[in-house]
Each structure stands twice: as structure tokens, then as C-alpha cells.
Amino acid sequence: DNVIPYMYDGDFLGDIIAYGKRKNVLVKPLFNSLGHNTLIPRIFPEISAKKEDGTPANAGFCTKSEKTYEVMFNIYDEIIDRYLLPNGVYDIQIGLDEVTPGAICHCEMCKDKTHPELMVEYIIKLCKHLKARGMKHIYIYHDMLYHHFNIVNEELRDKFIAEGIYDE
Numbered sequence: 001d002n003v004i005p006y007m008y009d010g011d012f013l014g015d016i017i018a019y020g021k022r023k024n025v026l027v028k029p030l031f032n033s034l035g036h037n038t039l040i041p042r043i044f045p046e047i048s049a050k051k052e053d054g055t056p057a058n059a060g061f062c063t064k065s066e067k068t069y070e071v072m073f074n075i076y077d078e079i080i081d082r083y084l085l086p087n088g089v090y091d092i093q094i095g096l097d098e099v100t101p102g103a104i105c106h107c108e109m110c111k112d113k114t115h116p117e118l119m120v121e122y123i124i125k126l127c128k129h130l131k132a133r134g135m136k137h138i139y140i141y142h143d144m145l146y147h148h149f150n151i152v153n154e155e156l157r158d159k160f161i162a163e164g165i166y167d168e
Helices: 006-010 013-022 039-043 066-087 115-132 143-148 154-162
Strands: 048-050 056-061 091-095 137-140
Touching: 013 066, 039 048, 039 056, 066 091, 066 115, 091 115, 115 137, 115 143, 115 154
Parallel strands: 091 137
Antiparallel strands: 048 056
């Protein structure tokens, strides 16, 4: 339950990225924030998605809370500052697969939004931040957007263009 991942404990991601570059391999780290994540919402229950009764779900995030973005941006910024930029890497993967309905927040700010609306708002805000931090290629798993919501279309493309993140 409280096992620190070896990659984190050993702090050798920078060494892996540098080694990859020497071998002409580009390492594109993946940090999946909304999906596959219960550790962060348990550690920071104030940013956890809320159940209908207002208690933390301990899975998912309240994507309308500025505190959520503060925590998530700090994590991404540390990855960028410690491992990517020092190695001349401008690629990052933000995952976002398997963001299940149980991970969606039901707080007052989120409850009237649809699951796809909350995800797209999060994607845009996160991508704008990553672009401002120098990331040139941001990879997103699209299973939720495509298979479950069927919103990978011209409207989504146009929204990304209007927000200035489409090329990234």
C-alpha cells in the first residue's frame, strides 16, 4: 500500500533519458494524471473527485479546483525541470486513458458538467501549461475520447486550434 516505486526512489529517470539520447532513442515519459491514479487523490483528499455526498472519492480529481491544477502542475513541472529540459527533451505523455465515471467529481462546480466536458477542459488547461513550459509534443491516449465519448472529431480539433494547443 505504501510502496515507493523504484523509479521514484532511485531517481534515475534523468539517467535513462540521457542514455536513450546517446543511443538515439527519445524517451517520452508518461505521467497519467486523471486515469490510473488513486495515490494522489488519497494523499491530497482536497483535490480528489467528490462523491454525491461531498466526501472524497479517493480516485479521480476535481478538475474545477485550482488546487488540483496547482498539485498537478507542480508534478509535471518537476518532471520537466529535473529530467526533460536538462536533457533537451520536449516530449511528454499525459495519458488520460481509462478515466472511468467513478473518477468524475460530483462537487457543486462539476456536477452539471458531462464527463467529456470535464476531460476536455482538463486536457486544454494541462496542455496549455505544458506548452508554456516548453513542451512541443504532448501525447494523449484517446480511448476515452474516441471509444467512449466519440468526440475525436472536427469540433475537438477546432477547439484545440482555438486554444493554441493543436500543433503540440
